[in-house]
Amino acid sequence: MTASIITLTTDFGTADAYAGAMKGVILSINPQCTIVDITHEIAPQNILAGSLSLAAACGCFPKGTIHVGVVDPGVGSSRRPVLIDTENYFFVGPDNGLFSFALSGEGAKKVYELSNTAYFRPHPCQTFHGRDIFAPAAAHLSKGVLPVYFGNPVYDPVMMTLPEPLGKGDAEAEGEIIHIDRFGNLITNLSRKFLAGFAGRRAFYAEIKGRTVAGLLETYAGAGEDELFCLFGSTGYLEISVKNKSAAALIDAKVGDTVRVECRRQQ
Amino acid sequence: MTASIITLTTDFGTADAYAGAMKGVILSINPQCTIVDITHEIAPQNILAGSLSLAAACGCFPKGTIHVGVVDPGVGSSRRPVLIDTENYFFVGPDNGLFSFALSGEGAKKVYELSNTAYFRPHPCQTFHGRDIFAPAAAHLSKGVLPVYFGNPVYDPVMMTLPEPLGKGDAEAEGEIIHIDRFGNLITNLSRKFLAGFAGRRAFYAEIKGRTVAGLLETYAGAGEDELFCLFGSTGYLEISVKNKSAAALIDAKVGDTVRVECRRQQ
Amino acid sequence: MTASIITLTTDFGTADAYAGAMKGVILSINPQCTIVDITHEIAPQNILAGSLSLAAACGCFPKGTIHVGVVDPGVGSSRRPVLIDTENYFFVGPDNGLFSFALSGEGAKKVYELSNTAYFRPHPCQTFHGRDIFAPAAAHLSKGVLPVYFGNPVYDPVMMTLPEPLGKGDAEAEGEIIHIDRFGNLITNLSRKFLAGFAGRRAFYAEIKGRTVAGLLETYAGAGEDELFCLFGSTGYLEISVKNKSAAALIDAKVGDTVRVECRRQQ
Numbered sequence: 114m115t116a117s118i119i120t121l122t123t124d125f126g127t128a129d130a131y132a133g134a135m136k137g138v139i140l141s142i143n144p145q146c147t148i149v150d151i152t153h154e155i156a157p158q159n160i161l162a163g164s165l166s167l168a169a170a171c172g173c174f175p176k177g178t179i180h181v182g183v184v185d186p187g188v189g190s191s192r193r194p195v196l197i198d199t200e201n202y203f204f205v206g207p208d209n210g211l212f213s214f215a216l217s218g219e220g221a222k223k224v225y226e227l228s229n230t231a232y233f234r235p236h237p238c239q240t241f242h243g244r245d246i247f248a249p250a251a252a253h254l255s256k257g258v259l260p261v262y263f264g265n266p267v268y269d270p271v272m273m274t275l276p277e278p279l280g281k282g283d284a285e286a287e288g289e290i291i292h293i294d295r296f297g298n299l300i301t302n303l304s305r306k307f308l309a310g311f312a313g314r315r316a317f318y319a320e321i322k323g324r325t326v327a328g329l330l331e332t333y334a335g336a337g338e339d340e341l342f343c344l345f346g347s348t349g350y351l352e353i354s355v356k357n358k359s360a361a362a363l364i365d366a367k368v369g370d371t372v373r374v375e376c377r378r379q380q
Numbered sequence: 381m382t383a384s385i386i387t388l389t390t391d392f393g394t395a396d397a398y399a400g401a402m403k404g405v406i407l408s409i410n411p412q413c414t415i416v417d418i419t420h421e422i423a424p425q426n427i428l429a430g431s432l433s434l435a436a437a438c439g440c441f442p443k444g445t446i447h448v449g450v451v452d453p454g455v456g457s458s459r460r461p462v463l464i465d466t467e468n469y470f471f472v473g474p475d476n477g478l479f480s481f482a483l484s485g486e487g488a489k490k491v492y493e494l495s496n497t498a499y500f501r502p503h504p505c506q507t508f509h510g511r512d513i514f515a516p517a518a519a520h521l522s523k524g525v526l527p528v529y530f531g532n533p534v535y536d537p538v539m540m541t542l543p544e545p546l547g548k549g550d551a552e553a554e555g556e557i558i559h560i561d562r563f564g565n566l567i568t569n570l571s572r573k574f575l576a577g578f579a580g581r582r583a584f585y586a587e588i589k590g591r592t593v594a595g596l597l598e599t600y601a602g603a604g605e606d607e608l609f610c611l612f613g614s615t616g617y618l619e620i621s622v623k624n625k626s627a628a629a630l631i632d633a634k635v636g637d638t639v640r641v642e643c644r645r646q647q
Numbered sequence: 648m649t650a651s652i653i654t655l656t657t658d659f660g661t662a663d664a665y666a667g668a669m670k671g672v673i674l675s676i677n678p679q680c681t682i683v684d685i686t687h688e689i690a691p692q693n694i695l696a697g698s699l700s701l702a703a704a705c706g707c708f709p710k711g712t713i714h715v716g717v718v719d720p721g722v723g724s725s726r727r728p729v730l731i732d733t734e735n736y737f738f739v740g741p742d743n744g745l746f747s748f749a750l751s752g753e754g755a756k757k758v759y760e761l762s763n764t765a766y767f768r769p770h771p772c773q774t775f776h777g778r779d780i781f782a783p784a785a786a787h788l789s790k791g792v793l794p795v796y797f798g799n800p801v802y803d804p805v806m807m808t809l810p811e812p813l814g815k816g817d818a819e820a821e822g823e824i825i826h827i828d829r830f831g832n833l834i835t836n837l838s839r840k841f842l843a844g845f846a847g848r849r850a851f852y853a854e855i856k857g858r859t860v861a862g863l864l865e866t867y868a869g870a871g872e873d874e875l876f877c878l879f880g881s882t883g884y885l886e887i888s889v890k891n892k893s894a895a896a897l898i899d900a901k902v903g904d905t906v907r908v909e910c911r912r913q914q
Contacts, residue, residue, distance in 0.1 A: 118674055118678065122664075124562075125562065126562035127417075127419055127661070128562060129436075129561045130418055131614075133387065133416065133417065134437045134440045134614075135440075137439075137445075140414065140416070141440065149670050150667065152662055153661070158624050166667075169663075170664035173671030178671075188599070188600060190601030191601070240600060240611065241613075245614075295659065295662060295663055296691050331723075332773040332774065333722060333724070346775075347665075347775035347778065347779075356720075357691075393829035395688035395829060396686065397685055397700040398881075400686060400707075401881075402707075404704055404706075407681065411709060424891075453890075456865075457867070506865055507880060507881055508880075
C-alpha cells in the first residue's frame with residue numbers, strides 16, 4: 114500500500130486537545146498515514162472562512178489526498194456527515210457547504226452519507242463528530258475501504274456560493290473583501306478570470322473605504338513605501354496590499370467591505 | 381520494527397523554537413518515528429491544565445504510544461524526571477503530577493527515574509530537560525530500549541487530585557469549572573459517573589454565577605439561541621454551553637467558578 | 648533511500664493556509680519525507696527573529712536535514728532565492744541573511760542560486776516563493792537532486808550580524824536583549840563564550856532598566872520568588888529571568904533594551 118495523506122482543517126484551535134484526539138484516532142486505525150495540519154484556527158463556526166482556507170491549500174496536495182474539514186455549527190443536529198469523492202481527492206466532514214470552494218475546482222464527484230456505523234468510533238459523542246465519525250472515516254478510507262461502503266449516495270449536498278462580484282458596464286466591477294491574512298493583505302472575491310476583460314487596459318483603479326488605489330502590480334517590489342496597491346495573489350484573487358505592512362491596519366478594513374474596480378482605456 | 385508514535389504536550393508555545401528543538405532531538409535518535417503535537421499552548425507552568433489536556437487526548441492513541449509531557453515549573457530542581465510504563469502507554473516527563481489524570485484511566489504501572497545519563501543528550505542544560513532528557517528518553521524508548529534501563533524504580537511518584545466535587549444529599553452536587561475551551565464551553569469536574577444517581581430523574585438544574593440553567597441535553601441541536609444549557613461533553617464531564625456562542629463570554633465565567641447541580645423527581 | 652527531513656520556519660502564521668500549501672507541494676514531490684514545523688510565528692518580515700529561531704533549533708536535527716526558511720520582505724524583488732549546502736545541513740530560502748546565525752555554527756558551505764525553473768512549480772507566483780520555489784527545491788533536494796543542478800554558485804550571499812556586544816575593560820560588557828520567549832525570559836546577545844573571561848570571578852552583576860541583578864545561577868531552582876536572576880540559557884546566551892514568572896512583564900522589558908554586566912573579583 115502506498116503511504117496516504119490526510120489533511121485537517123478545523124476551528125478547534127491548538128490550545129485544546131481536540132485536534133490531537135483526532136490524530137490519535139486516525140493513527141489508531143492507520144499508523145502509516147501522514148497527517149498534515151492545514152489550519153485549526155478557522156474562527157469558530159465560520160464555514161465560509163473554512164471553505165476558503167481549504168480551497169487555497171487543497172490543490173497543492175498529491176492526488177488521492179484525503180481532506181478532512183470540521184467547522185460544524187450543526188454538530189449533533191440532522192445535518193449529514195459526508196464523504197465526497199472527486200477526480201483528485203476525497204473530502205470528509207459535515208454536509209454544510211464547507212467543501213464548496215474546494216469542489217468548484219474539481220470535476221465529477223460522488224457524495225456519500227457517512228451512515229455505516231461500522232466505521233464510527235464506538236458510542237460516538239454527539240458533540241465531537243470530528244473525533245468519532247470524520248477521523249475514523251478518513252483513516253479507513255486511507256486504508257483502501259471503498260467510498261460506497263460508508264453509506265448511501267447523497268444527491269443534494271449543501272453548497273455555498275461566494276458573495277458574487279458584480280460586473281457593471283464593460284470595465285467596472287464591484288466585489289468585497291472575503292479574507293484578511295496574517296500580513297494584513299485584503300483578499301477580494303474578484304478573480305483574475307472575472308476581471309479578464311480588464312486585461313490590456315492600462316489604467317486600473319480600485320476604490321475601498323473612500324480611497325482610490327491606482328495601479329495593478331505584478332509583485333510587491335514595484336510598490337512604494339506605505340502605498341496601497343493591487344495585485345492578483347497566490348490563489349488568483351485580487352488583493353489590496355501595502356509592502357511589508359498591513360493594509361488592513363492602515364485603512365481599518367474588514368471582511369465584507371466593498372471594493373470597486375474600474376479600468377479605463379489609456380487616452 | 382513497527383513505526384512508533386511520540387506525542388508532545390507542553391507549555392512551550394509555538395512561537396519559540398523549543399518544540400522544534402525537541403523534535404530534532406527525537407528524529408536524530410529515531411528518524412522513523414511519528415511525532416504528534418497534542419498541544420504546546422498549556423498556560424506556562426499550569427500543571428493542572430496540562431494534565432487535563434493529556435488525559436483528554438491520550439486515550440485516542442494506539443497502544444504503545446509514548447506520551448511526552450513538559451509543564452515543568454521545577455526544572456533544574458530536585459524534582460525527578462520519570463518514565464511511567466502502563467498497560468497501554470508510556471509517559472515521559474517531570475515527576476510533578478502532570479500525568480495524574482491520564483494515569484487514572486490506566487491499570488498497573490511501573491515508574492522509573494530517568495537517571496541513566498547514557499540516554500541524556502551530552503551536557504544536558506538545567507533549564508531545558510524537554511530537549512536534553514525527555515526527548516532523548518522518548519526516542520530511545522521508541523527504538524525498543526526497555527524501561528528498566530533508564531533508571532531505578534520510583535515507588536512514590538507525585539500524584540495530583542482534581543478539585544473534588546461534593547455530593548449533597550441524594551440529588552445535589554457541587555463542582556467547579558476546570559477548563560474553558562476555545563468555543564467558550566465551561567467544562568466542570570462533575571463526571572457522568574459521579575452524577576450517575578441523577579439518571580432517570582427528569583428535572584435537571586444547574587446554577588452558575590447566580591443563573592439557573594434548566595435541562596440536560598444530548599446534543600447542541602436541541603438548544604435554543606443564546607440559551608445556556610448543560611450536556612456531558614466528549615470527555616465525559618458536564619459542560620455548560622451556548623449553541624454556537626461562548627458561554628464563558630456570555631456569563632463572564634472563569635476556571636474555578638462554582639457549579640451546583642440539582643435533580644428533582646418529576647412531580 | 649533513507650527517509651529525509653524538511654523543517655519549516657516562516658512568518659506565515661498558522662491561521663492562513665500558506666504553510667499547508669507548502670506542505671502539499673513538498674508531499675506532492677516526495678510523499679516519503681518528514682515535514683517538521685520549527686515555527687510559523689516569526690513576526691511578519693522580522694528576518695533577525697527568524698534567523699535566531701532557526702539557529703536555536705536547527706542544530707538539534709540529524710545530519711542531512713533540509714531547513715527551509717521563509718521570512719521574506721523582498722519577495723518578488725531582485726533578491727535571489729538560494730540553496731546553501733553545509734557540512735551537516737541544507738538551507739533553502741531567500742538570500743536576505745535569514746540563515747546567518749544558523750550558518751555561523753557550520754563549516755565550509757556552498758551557495759547556489761535557485762534559478763533552474765525545472766525545479767519550480769509551473770507559473771510561480773511572484774508573491775509566494777515559499778510555495779512555488781522554496782518548497783519544490785527542498786522536496787527535489789530530499790529526493791537526491793544534487794545542489795549543483797539548482798543553479799549557479801553564489802559567492803556573495805547576504806549575511807547579517809547580530810548586534811555586537813561590547814567588552815569594556817577586563818570584566819565589563821554591554822549587550823542587549825535580542826529575544827523574549829513565551830515565558831518572558833530576556834535573552835541577550837552576551838554568549839557564554841564572549842563572557843568567558845568572567846569565569847572564576849564570583850561577584851556577577853547585571854544592570855537592566857536601572858535595576859541591578861546580582862548573581863549568575865546554574866538553574867532556576869536556586870532563585871528566590873519574584874527575584875530577577877541571570878543564567879546561561881539553552882542556546883548558550885545570558886538570560887535574565889524570574890522563576891515561574893515573566894521577567895519581561897515584571898520590568899516591562901523589550902527587545903533592544905541595553906544590558907550591562909560586570910564581574911568583580913571577590914574581596
